[in-house]
Amino acid sequence: MDILITIQHPAHVHFFKHAIDEFEARGHEVHVRALDKDVALALLDEYGIEYEVLGSRGGSLPRVALSTLAIEYRLYREAKEIQPDVMAAIGGFEASHVAQLVGAKCVVFTDTEHATLSNALTFPFADEVATPGCYHDDAGPNHYRYPSYHELAYLHPDRFDPDPSTLDDLPVDADDTYAVLRLVSWGAAHDVGDAGLDRLTELVGRLEDAGATVLVSAEDDALPPELDGYDIDIDPHLIHHVLAYADLFVGESGTMASESAVLGTPTVYVHSAAPGLMRDLASFDLLYGYHGENRNKHAVKRAVDILRLSDIDWDERRRALLNQKVDATDIIVQRVLEAGT
Structure with missing residues (x-):
């Protein structure tokens, strides 16, 4: 056909x-x-x-x-x-x-x-x-x-196997502690009236104080001047490898947040909307969504706590998800x- x-x-x-x-x-x-x-x-x-x-x-x-x-x-x-x-x-x-x-x-x-x-x-x-x-x-x-x-x-896992060599041109290795911060341009029709992160300089500073190198992935013109130098230059088809080896994802993008979560990367999603997908991922304790008036305050605290805790088996949580999907x-x-x- x-x-x-x-x-x-x-x-x-x-x-x-x-x-x-x-x-x-x-x-x-x-x-x-x-x-x-x-x-x-x-x-x-x-x-x-x-x-x-x-x-x-x-x-x-x-x-x-x-x-x-x-x-x-x-x-x-x-x-x-x-x-x-x-x-x-x-x-x-x-x-x-x-x-x-x-x-x-x-x-x-x-x-x-x-x-x-x-x-x-x-x-x-x-x-x-x-x-x-x-x-x-x-x-x-x-x-x-x-x-x-x-x-x-x-x-x-039947479709994707992360490759550590894809990080060769980035300032981190697969074994390093790093966080990916994703910013969107809010230009999509379904984003009208929505909002995500703010006080980005403070957020990056808190993540760095918790021991993580911060890599910023920004959509279109979403990168603010104060974060110049943090953005990563990588071929678009390789970004999932970066997410797979990350110790934390923080971002406004629903797509990249859910990608990180299904890869077993602890995810902090900050957005004024709370779709069913995010609630389902949260049920496996792989994603933490913050959507209300104080979303940034709570998101930063959760992100820092994730970086400082070392006794959580994120792979086990991912296996629990894959057993049901x-x-x-x-x-x-x-x-x-x-x-x-």
């Missing part, structure tokens, strides 16, 4: 990359259409995935609206030519709309309850909305829940192929 996959974000490349290999190995034709968003195209190039670019979102709200219409029209033209049996995306409302127009089935994956506008524009048009079991909203009559997370499509790539392949038959 012909399968059309849309990519709106770098994390979507990781999510679909092994499934694309599986589809092609079974003789299916995969067509990838991507937005030029952050490092998404660089990741597609790195993994040797062929794709066509649909465009990019504008910066202001009016430009976002206009660019979205243009993207959906381009996707429609592409799909009309390809005539896919199935279209698949993470939260991509363009895919669900276009699938209706060209007579394709559409499977949408999501784990983000607070993407309310996108969800409202997507769910009524999708043939199936597949979510992790911890998704706490009702996605409608075509809602399919599965026992895994998006991140386990590419970070399950499956390889999400198997779910992607199953749901997409079942939709097309």
Whole structure:
């Protein structure tokens, strides 16, 4: 069959990359259409995935609206030519709309309850909305829940093995004590009105006082001048190796926080939203989420405590998680192929 996959974000490349290999190995034709968003195209190039670019979102709200219409029209033209049996995306409302127009089935994956506008524009048009079991909203009559997370499509131990040599160009080794601090630009539609960390200089100082080297990963222009020199320069596809060997992750990015947690790295997530995914990871004591008015104060204390405690077996906690979750790539392949038959 012909399968059309849309990519709106770098994390979507990781999510679909092994499934694309599986589809092609079974003789299916995969067509990838991507937005030029952050490092998404660089990741597609790195993994040797062929794709066509649909465009990019504008910066202001009016430009976002206009660019979205243009993207959906381009996707429609592409799909009309390809005539896919199935279209698949993470939260991509363009895919669900276009699938209706060209007579394709559409499977949408999501784990983000607070993407309310996108969800409202997507769910009524999708043939199936597949979510992790911890998704706490009702996605409608075509809602399919599965026992895994998006991140386990590419970070399950059957899919990922960390390599210490990837740290060679960084100021730390795998055996060093270091913390990764992740800052986001707050430009995504589901981030409007949200907030995360503040008093960053104090936070970095406290982590250093607790014995950690601090590495900052900042999205777009999110790095403040006072942290200049802390940012890391590493190929985007290698960041998961950095997270795997870290002793602590502190950040505003839900994706990178959940990636760290499933890798067994203790995670402090600071964000005004508290999706079901984070609550589920917290149940395994791998992630600590702080979302209220005093989130920064509590987050800093927890981060410092993690660095100073040495008697916690984080690997054991990860094993407990993996005993209850499956390889999400198997779910992607199953749901997409079942939709097309």
